[in-house]
Amino acid sequence: MKRLNYLLIALLFTLPTSLFANEGMWFLMHIERLNHRDMQKMGLQLTPEEIYSINNQSLKDAIVQFGGGCTASIISSNGLVLTNHHCGYNVIAELSTAEQNHLKNGFWAQSLDQELKPQSLSVRFFVRMDDVSERILSKVNDAMTEKEREAAINKEIAKIQGENNGGGKYTVSVRSFYQGNEYYYFVYEDYTDVRLVGTPPESIGKYGGDTDNWEWPRHTGDFSLFRVYGDANGQPAQYSPSNVPLKAKYHLPVNINGVKENDFAMILGYPGRTNRWMPAEGIEQNVKYAYPAWVEGSKLSMDVMKKYMDEDESVNLMYASQYAGIANYWKNRQGMIDALTKHGTAATKRKIEEKFNKWANKSKNKATYGDVISTINNYYSLTNEKAQHDNYLLALLRSSMFAVLPYRIGSGLENYVSSNEAKRKELGPRLSAFINNAYTDYHLPLEKEILAEQLKLYSSKSNYELPELINEIASKEDINAYVEAMFNLSMFSSKERVAAFLDYPDADLLANDPLYKLSSALLTKYREEPEALQQPLNDYQRSFRLLVKGLRASEISRIEYPDANSTLRLSYGKVRALPKDARNDAAINNYTTFKGVINKYKPNDHEFDLPKDMLEFFEKKDYGRYANEKGQLSVNFLTDNDITGGNSGSPVLNGKGELIGLAFDGNIEAMAGDVIFDKDLQRTINVDIRYVLWLIDNYSDARNIVDELTIVAE
Template identity: 30%
Template structure:
């Protein structure tokens, strides 16, 4: 029931892209659409002749060298939960404005409002450090599927199987990290169809070089978010530094710019409709490997509840900070992220319904099951699907309770979907409690994120969240969470909430929370850091009411993690069996779901028709930026930009463009490169009709939105007069 899948690196099969050989599909999709977020190893499975016909001017081996385990793809780096791209041999990284927003926020004050006015370092000495910003550069990818699965004892039950797999992964990581300056992890694809050991280099000295004014970086705001036409300059530039010896180092005056092995030169010429492009990046989570019943849970429960909750949080944060300039700065990054996920939830619901995606997945599942039932190799897939259904049924019995508990992550984890941890007071307390319990274990037995090697990163995360803390807003979010927990049905209660707040009126809840915050030193960064090494007994002895609630919440959350571990163990047994049958039935390679690892999407520049009688062209221009200008947020073009835009021919400057790239969350900041490997754009969004693309690729509407790299160059040249930076980027200041 759990056969080992042959390694892609061992079993190369040139891919003729069977989907494009079927005449029926030619009638339904553009001749050059290709769905899939492909892993680096899979690039070499794609027919090189086909890629050349699409517009690739490089040999696929230039993108990925299977022998070295590296290639041009590694010019795309992971940065702050987003993607960035090296664009010079002096460590310059281009990414999205919203991906470096935290650094801008870190250095902003009411007196020096970089969020509003932007920032440009004209010399390296002026660059601003991001105290918690990190860049991970992929170094090598190794298929370890056979090694991981060989560690599972014969006849192991799901829990024992998962323990054996976890132990082997930790052993592989431990061995890998004996190399100097190397960070390692084992990534599972589709719950264990394959496992890959990923080696990377983490750079810790990252400095802000350029961020445009918010009126450019967020032009259109939430009105234009997830939509087209767009006119947003969502770009920013950072620089990575290393020690004088060329190795990763903490920030120091003696550090020097990092010289990457691979970087993307900026294209001198522009794009035309139909041009071939590639999107490289680190998409976070997609749900295409789910069976129909699991997709229905996402539609009917998950996104509905997120929309409801985030709408409430947005109102709280905006109301609490409305009359406080410092408060607005503190909540800005969190509010930006929640707004984005709020609209995403709405788009997911609309897209799932519009495309009848759950019903279509059900039909596909039935076809695979019927085929597998008659195929000896994949006959176990039918029972595997039943197993996935049973796990889902168990999850749904405590769904509402578990949803609330999972809103508060522990340590360096993120809540699914990338939302910020709120309320901060609860996050801080629960994280300290979890760290104390894990530190009592042998280092090798600790949960990911809480080992000795992780303590620095954990400390950085807590510091980062302190910058986003605004007491008035945090207390009100806390109260809202408590009220939701008190409304849970009798069989889904959260013990921590009942013990502290049961029977209290809304006014009494508010008063109790205000008292907890007022009495707690937990919100002081120095006190909290001193408690990172404290034992559970020492934390409890402080008799801090806010910390005590965090300890109790963590107890409930740890119990949930145990239940989730059982569910995950069973799903990890069933899902690979089912997904192998899906791939075999498809008769072609199937890209695994996104999991935060490096991927590439092949695409072409093209518009789309979102509904009857409407056709969108693939480019917007500076003239369109001015047409939207109202003088009020979010359409308030800075005066310097309006002045420069009056120059002859400036209105034709391209701003944003569409392509049919297969992208998702985490692709923010992804380099968009042409067939020669040159940077032509920076991905930052998807169109509204493609939000539900996380569940399936629809070539008619699957469009990603990128900012044209020449818009960045135009701003640097004609507005900022940043001659030195332009020369570093290989562009003429004239």
């Protein structure tokens, strides 16, 4: 029996990585070397060249980074872009008014001339990447401090960027991986003329609101459509009525045959950030200090915003996107606290680090790695309270316009005041334009209250050395009245007052402005680098880099991929159900149906209301070619792909590279996934492409959009 157990253990250590195939966010250029055989076994029918090619069209040409923070895909030869509703949310809100509320009522352009151009929106195409680790690391040595190392690396990065930007045509980004142990450069092409083509009503695109966010079963039509424009030659160009739709190098075909359990699923996108290599005490710091402060500060901001948003639809439109962003991270951080605590993630990491420490203190390793763990742990013990403080402060800065804006404008005004008349004439128009753009879409009563409430929270809960001005404010009996007085006295309380300063500049007036002094104090504190932490930080950065290097060299860690950092990655897995759930009417708990949408319907509820005609469509049950094999309309489905924030809007592809859905969320049970992957719990929640097309075609009667697509229906 013992011999059998030893054999089983040995077998486990020699099993192919395909058993863990759904873990990992992989570079496209490494697919053939690391994963292609595993992917073929699971159902991939494409070659590595068909996924990533520098010289020929490939899947990567249809994947774009959307708006700097999400992913989208090109789904027609005329530059049609598909992404999530929540990724386009701020743009849709910007293009809406109380009279023409596209966010609330939806919008569908029937022709190109009806498509709407927001003030600022871009997509980024990935051109190519390459490994420059050897080149960059040859410029550093172990005698350097971390700042010296960073300076040497940045100098070489500047050279690489200059060599590969095509004379300014491309954006080149050189990124660090494995905590500074490897470096790759990425070449991109940016298009800035991107226009809204279509969006369902918010009650469909955000169905379930905060209640259903990160939850399963889901019933959300989380998608929106845009179009990329270029000049007559297909090159990036600033907006012009003469620009034309981009002739796409490659676009995704759309498969409407549906999905079933264990079908292969591949996701390409721009995952924002994971921390799979994070040390145990870093996890502990987040769970006990950083994240609770973030959660408390975010909830305070949401409560203040919601009060004013519910009272006035115009205010709701102003703050809808900001509120949604804060709410998303509020629930995310609370979910992280719960999941990391429940699964004992820090304890699991400590066990790995104990093994590493034994390896590190062997005679051949000790000089390099012997003090790595103790140095890392010392740094976290020194910074726990600072992490708590920083997150309370960050909550204030993220939510309060007037915590940040006076400093941003005031630094320019300082330069203006100290300049001669000729220089002022040069600076004036730029400052005036900046001021005009800054003072749009805000509600002053909301801003006053949110600043006052956040100052109360920050000053009372931070448990850290605060700026002298904050201590002075905290000593006031009525902070609300004090903040009101600051607004009354400050020129930054209105656009008109700041603009008047350009005509009558006064250095003393600026220096003594109460909102400018407050904003300056807050941002100075946020950027503070305490002298006492300089050497511990240097030692920590070096030790973290060595920890990752040592974990890879010793093979103690099973992780084979770098953390996500907003660079294009591929993850692969399969359609995979969760255990049966009585809340889901579907036969298998890997998809949801339109019936489930109706079952959640609550008239006049801001999260679960529906347009009345949605109920009429349900009664008719006319789903046409978009019905599944049971005659139902599938809405969302589950896969076990490894994704994170930034993957929102990512295309979900079958083994032939055909679009079957788009990713929009994960499940709260696997919320620890940014730190440690759970192969049993991890799920990606996707919008079924058939629901997307039914909403465009049947429900919204936007057949012109469907006609652009390459539809596969076997």
